[in-house]
Amino acid sequence: MTTTLDALVRCIAVLLVFLVLPLVIGQTEHKVMAHMQGRLGPMYAGGFHGWAQLVADGVKFAQKEDVVPSGADRKIFQLAPAVALLPYLLALVAIPLGPGDLLGQDLDAGLFFVLAVMGVGVLGSLMAGWASANKFSLLGGIRTAAQLMAYELPMLLAAASVAMAAGTVSLTGILGAFHWWWVPWQIVGGFVFFVSGLAELQRPPFDMPVADSEIIFGAYTEYTGLRFALFLLSEYAGILVVSALTAVLFLGGWHGPMADSLGWLWMLLKTFALAFLVIWIRVTYPRLREDQLMRFAWTVLIPLSLAQLALTGIVKVVIS
Amino acid sequence: MAPIPGRGLAKGLAVTLRTMTRKTVTAQYPDVQPELPPRSRGVIALLEENCTVCMLCARECPDWCIYIDSHKETLPAVEPNARARTRNVLDRFAIDFSLCMYCGICIEVCPFDALFWSPEFEYAEEDIQDLTHERDRLREWMWTVPAPPALDPAAEEPKEIAAARKAADKAHAAALAAAEEPKEEEA
Numbered sequence: 001m002t003t004t005l006d007a008l009v010r011c012i013a014v015l016l017v018f019l020v021l022p023l024v025i026g027q028t029e030h031k032v033m034a035h036m037q038g039r040l041g042p043m044y045a046g047g048f049h050g051w052a053q054l055v056a057d058g059v060k061f062a063q064k065e066d067v068v069p070s071g072a073d074r075k076i077f078q079l080a081p082a083v084a085l086l087p088y089l090l091a092l093v094a095i096p097l098g099p100g101d102l103l104g105q106d107l108d109a110g111l112f113f114v115l116a117v118m119g120v121g122v123l124g125s126l127m128a129g130w131a132s133a134n135k136f137s138l139l140g141g142i143r144t145a146a147q148l149m150a151y152e153l154p155m156l157l158a159a160a161s162v163a164m165a166a167g168t169v170s171l172t173g174i175l176g177a178f179h180w181w182w183v184p185w186q187i188v189g190g191f192v193f194f195v196s197g198l199a200e201l202q203r204p205p206f207d208m209p210v211a212d213s214e215i216i217f218g219a220y221t222e223y224t225g226l227r228f229a230l231f232l233l234s235e236y237a238g239i240l241v242v243s244a245l246t247a248v249l250f251l252g253g254w255h256g257p258m259a260d261s262l263g264w265l266w267m268l269l270k271t272f273a274l275a276f277l278v279i280w281i282r283v284t285y286p287r288l289r290e291d292q293l294m295r296f297a298w299t300v301l302i303p304l305s306l307a308q309l310a311l312t313g314i315v316k317v318v319i320s
Numbered sequence: 321m322a323p324i325p326g327r328g329l330a331k332g333l334a335v336t337l338r339t340m341t342r343k344t345v346t347a348q349y350p351d352v353q354p355e356l357p358p359r360s361r362g363v364i365a366l367l368e369e370n371c372t373v374c375m376l377c378a379r380e381c382p383d384w385c386i387y388i389d390s391h392k393e394t395l396p397a398v399e400p401n402a403r404a405r406t407r408n409v410l411d412r413f414a415i416d417f418s419l420c421m422y423c424g425i426c427i428e429v430c431p432f433d434a435l436f437w438s439p440e441f442e443y444a445e446e447d448i449q450d451l452t453h454e455r456d457r458l459r460e461w462m463w464t465v466p467a468p469p470a471l472d473p474a475a476e477e478p479k480e481i482a483a484a485r486k487a488a489d490k491a492h493a494a495a496l497a498a499a500e501e502p503k504e505e506e507a
Binding site: 032035 | 333336340
């Protein structure tokens with residue numbers, strides 16, 4: 001009985017985090033982006049500096065008609081937003097928030113699980129692009145596929161470097177083995193992982209698949225109402241997951257002064273610092289062209305991640 | 321020395337971060353009124369007491385947006401054998417702000433200071449015909465006309481004051497001279 005209750009509480013807690021934190025990140029993006037451009041951003045919704053803007057957006061989306069194009073593959077089209085969003089919820093289950101068992105579920109293959117599940121998330125975009133019966137959607141879907149192919153590899157290699165350093169693929173195990181000098185040791189891997197994560201989320205400057213000046217909104221062109229909102233939400237949930245994962249793998253997660261009592265705070269701080277970085281990069285850089293995108297992945301990120309893997313191996317052999 | 325690779329990327333990040341720490345330029349207009357510069361051109365006000373119906377403004381207006389109607393009144397002669405005087409009386413003075421291009425020529429050209437710029441700008445209407453302001457509405461704008469801004473400290477004296485001062489100086493000198501003369505006779 002207690003185990004059932006325990007599982008239930010954990011599930012609800014993960015769901016709450018999943019529903020609240022992406023909205024916080026989204027609101028931060030509204031405000032940070034505005035101020036970086038010398039604007040104020042939303043100011044009316046909710047009364048105080050537009051804090052309820054995303055709630056208002058959600059209400060608006062819920063009121064809209066849910067249109068499915070007549071030529072579309074109905075089932076696939078309607079399923080795609082769920083496929084895009086749910087993997088991030090599942091990934092969140094395995095990410096530790098603090099020391100001990102302050103996480104949804106401790107998995108032995110946690111890292112493997114999270115990366116595999118995140119790969120599924122991109123399938124949502126592919127399904128949407130294919131099922132929409134729209135050439136812009138199809139182009140966006142194909143660009144998503146190409147980008148996924150190119151950036152999944154350096155991401156996995158960078159994550160493998162950390163797993164190699166810790167000698168385990170369990171996320172709690174990796175955090176248990178963490179020492180502060182891992183940060184400079186794995187910094188190249190961290191860079192590669194974070195940048196590939198950005199590309200996987202199709203965040204600017206890697207937003208070629210949704211380049212609005214060329215292909216409208218890529219795979220999401222035909223979506224309206226709540227399903228469109230789910231795609232947007234999955235983008236912000238993705239920022240949360242990638243930031244949290246980078247924090248766990250490369251910045252030591254809950255490690256920090258007074259980690260026993262304030263571990264969760266350190267984890268949240270690191271996650272939000274990285275989420276801020278995601279927004280900051282979005283505001284600063286223009287979109288990469290498709291060929292630049294590919295060249296960056298294959299000629300910069302993959303060699304870097306391989307070099308990091310080699311470095312990790314050498315250091316590991318030397319210290320053991 | 322060759323530039324460090326990635327320097328431009330870092331510079332870009334610095335620019336956005338610096339902008340974030342600065343004050344935003346957004347004007348929260350309906351909540352906060354804008355601070356308009358002096359001599360802002362919002363609406364044209366009419367001081368109809370000064371108007372002599374000379375029609376200069378209506379004729380100079382490049383897009384013919386000023387409507388003036390008047391009639392003549394005959395005043396009885398002041399002296400015997402004199403001719404009776406006639407005078408123009410203003411019947412209608414209207415400016416169509418849907419045509420007006422805010423050039424201000426009417427204000428420049430008015431020889432009797434009957435037209436003024438007011439900084440008020442919130443007079444949008446739902447019907448374009450309501451943008452024609454008749455004389456009572458134009459007279460009401462007069463209350464919003466600000467006092468003319470003070471002259472620059474280094475500016476030349478205004479002509480009126482210069483002329484008055486000249487006359488006063490002359491009178492003063494004459495009075496002094498008149499006071500001196502009797503003394504000379506005594507000596």
